[in-house]
Amino acid sequence: MNREIENLMHLIQASPSPFHTILECEKQLQEVHAVKLDKAAKWNLSSGNIYYTNLYDTTLIAFRVNAGYQAGDGVRIAASHTDWPCLRIKPSAETVTGSYAKLNVEVYGGPILNTWLDRPLSVAGKVVLKGENPFRPRICYVDFARPILTIPNLAIHMNREVNKGVELNRQTDMLPLAGMVQETLEKDQYFMNALAAELSADPSSILGYDLCIYNAEAPCLTGLKEEFLSGPRLDNLTSVQACLSGLLRSGRERGIDIIAMFDNEEVGNMTKQGAPVFKHVLERISLGLGLSREEHLQAMMDSFMVSADVGHAVHPNKPELNDITNKNYLNGGFLIKMACSQSYATDCEADGIVEGLCQKYEIPYGKFLNRSDLRGGSTLGSFSSSDLSMMTADVGVPLLAMHSARELMGVKDQETLTCMIEKVFSE
Numbered sequence: 038m039n040r041e042i043e044n045l046m047h048l049i050q051a052s053p054s055p056f057h058t059i060l061e062c063e064k065q066l067q068e069v070h071a072v073k074l075d076k077a078a079k080w081n082l083s084s085g086n087i088y089y090t091n092l093y094d095t096t097l098i099a100f101r102v103n104a105g106y107q108a109g110d111g112v113r114i115a116a117s118h119t120d121w122p123c124l125r126i127k128p129s130a131e132t133v134t135g136s137y138a139k140l141n142v143e144v145y146g147g148p149i150l151n152t153w154l155d156r157p158l159s160v161a162g163k164v165v166l167k168g169e170n171p172f173r174p175r176i177c178y179v180d181f182a183r184p185i186l187t188i189p190n191l192a193i194h195m196n197r198e199v200n201k202g203v204e205l206n207r208q209t210d211m212l213p214l215a216g217m218v219q220e221t222l223e224k225d226q227y228f229m230n231a232l233a234a235e236l237s238a239d240p241s242s243i244l245g246y247d248l249c250i251y252n253a254e255a256p257c258l259t260g261l262k263e264e265f266l267s268g269p270r271l272d273n274l275t276s277v278q279a280c281l282s283g284l285l286r287s288g289r290e291r292g293i294d295i296i297a298m299f300d301n302e303e304v305g306n307m308t309k310q311g312a313p314v315f316k317h318v319l320e321r322i323s324l325g326l327g328l329s330r331e332e333h334l335q336a337m338m339d340s341f342m343v344s345a346d347v348g349h350a351v352h353p354n355k356p357e358l359n360d361i362t363n364k365n366y367l368n369g370g371f372l373i374k375m376a377c378s379q380s381y382a383t384d385c386e387a388d389g390i391v392e393g394l395c396q397k398y399e400i401p402y403g404k405f406l407n408r409s410d411l412r413g414g415s416t417l418g419s420f421s422s423s424d425l426s427m428m429t430a431d432v433g434v435p436l437l438a439m440h441s442a443r444e445l446m447g448v449k450d451q452e453t454l455t456c457m458i459e460k461v462f463s464e
């Protein structure tokens with residue numbers, strides 16, 4: 038197995054929630070002695086160091102001020118997102134049907150709902166506990182790390198039309214089964230009791246939580262020659278890992294190299310820890326290096342970003358749904374995503390820079406465009422590119438079954454994306 042696929046499989050297993058993704062990123066950055074910056078303190082930065090800052094526990098921005106940095110040097114950026122479509126547990130989640138103990142959930146982002154049925158599911162995320170001071174509650178992270186939930190399908194005998202397609206109701210059809218109701222006392226408390234036990238805390242000390250339900254299956258290789266990786270959360274942990282590895286494998290004389298992993302792309306970016314925060318962080322990096330605002334704005338105009346998020350490979354059974362001349366198959370290399378609507382931020386010059394790098398270093402790649410009669414997704418690239426007015430290329434590994442509870446990719450593609458990001462930070 039190649040190294041980057043190994044790294045990716047490790048990250049998937051270490052990432053049952055975006056909170057855990059950030060913890061894992063911090064761990065890897067600490068291994069190279071990166072310096073953590075407090076988001077609420079003054080930053081004093083100097084060249085030759087790697088720094089990172091964690092914003093609200095689901096967004097992380099890390100950067101290297103290269104040893105030969107000179108005031109006014111531009112920045113190079115690789116960005117990605119840390120969230121994925123899933124189910125989230127609502128407060129007061131216990132809801133009982135007969136003897137069955139279920140949980141009330143809401144849908145985060147746009148998952149393919151039916152792929153969440155009949156899977157072993159678990160729960161992970163952030164929990165807030167009472168502290169001494171109401172403004173300083175205790176924060177902890179939890180991962181049940183074993184299958185505790187399942188959403189059973191209806192038997193075909195109870196819905197003979199099932200293979201014609203079924204519409205699932207987000208409120209009534211997606212509630213996971215958590216167990217059997219034990220006794221009246223437990224009836225309203227079974228989940229809170231289980232959560233408290235997991236944290237070795239008193240149930241009454243739990244003030245709130247952001248908990249994700251996740252597919253507890255491990256990723257695995259598949260295909261006659263292990264050509265594919267099948268796993269949960271490939272959108273967008275492929276890109277998070279490529280940003281991390283790309284930064285850690287690279288190095289250049291001048292400038293600043295930045296990786297940014299933002300939360301909330303799947304729900305439109307517009308949150309305190311979403312892509313809009315980037316502008317402020319970039320300005321603070323410049324201020325921390327002693328630049329004036331004018332010098333900062335000049336440097337931004339001499340900068341370049343690749344925004345990494347997954348794209349669509351040609352589907353083996355529905356090849357007609359991709360563009361008629363720009364066709365990409367798994368294992369053909371990462372994608373440069375383009376759209377004249379600028380729903381992907383790439384323009385011909387940004388495309389040319391990425392293609393130039395790929396041709397120089399013999400990195401396989403393809404170009405992705407949607408069929409002209411299909412509306413594709415949008416990315417954080419288009420948002421950040423306009424927010425910062427920065428030249429940006431939208432890139433990402435091709436997937437099949439995007440937003441399924443289990444997605445599919447080619448094992449060769451992860452290295453191509455990583456290598457391209459490495460070269461952005463090296464050339």
Ligand SMILES: [Zn+2]
Pocket residue numbers: 118272273302346347
């Ligand atoms: Zn994505």
